[in-house]
Amino acid sequence: MSVSERTYIMVKTVLTLVLFQPDGVQRGLVGNIISRFEQRGFKLVALKLVHATPEHLEKHYADLKGKPFFPSLIKYMASGPVVGMVWEGLDAVKTGRAMLGATNPLASAPGTIRGDFALAVGRNICHGSDSVENAEKEIQLWFPEGIVQYTADQAKWIFE
Numbered sequence: 001m002s003v004s005e006r007t008y009i010m011v012k013t014v015l016t017l018v019l020f021q022p023d024g025v026q027r028g029l030v031g032n033i034i035s036r037f038e039q040r041g042f043k044l045v046a047l048k049l050v051h052a053t054p055e056h057l058e059k060h061y062a063d064l065k066g067k068p069f070f071p072s073l074i075k076y077m078a079s080g081p082v083v084g085m086v087w088e089g090l091d092a093v094k095t096g097r098a099m100l101g102a103t104n105p106l107a108s109a110p111g112t113i114r115g116d117f118a119l120a121v122g123r124n125i126c127h128g129s130d131s132v133e134n135a136e137k138e139i140q141l142w143f144p145e146g147i148v149q150y151t152a153d154q155a156k157w158i159f160e
């Protein structure tokens with residue numbers, strides 16, 4: 001079992017990283033989106049507001065290094081504070097991505113975060129890990145100190 005694969009009550013849970021871009025922070029959407037994850041039944045296990053360096057962001061977006069928008073993405077992400085958070089839950093990576101909506105807000109369904117709040121691909125509010133393996137790497141990058149371990153009492157009302 002990998003570090004990010006866990007067991008919570010009798011349910012096998014995973015961790016996912018959600019990273020607010022500067023537009024999500026500046027537009028005051030952090031609280032709304034935290035509420036969506038809480039209301040869905042996910043458990044918050046780490047949270048921080050940071051002004052990330054270009055070097056740190058280059059590591060986070062390493063798989064996009066060859067893309068034409070890579071330099072502007074790094075410059076933009078380093079232009080203001082971002083918020084990193086880690087959520088734990090059943091299929092947290094897949095369901096988190098579904099809650100975010102498509103990368104391009106044009107293709108994001110209403111009801112998703114991008115479908116409700118974004119219009120441009122370069123201002124699409126927040127990033128979500130796209131696989132359990134990448135979540136593990138991203139969580140290690142943003143939270144090298146580790147996540148918080150605790151029991152959420154509401155778990156018995158969410159899982160069978």
Ligand SMILES: Nc1ncnc2c1ncn2[C@@H]1O[C@@H]2COP(=O)(O)O[C@H]2[C@H]1O
Nearest residue numbers: 064069073103121122123124126127128
């Ligand atoms: N032209 C583009 N195509 C895709 N992603 C872009 C583009 N320009 C900026 N981005 C950003 O790059 C990010 C990479 O993956 P994310 O899901 O985090 O969301 C993406 C967008 O925020």
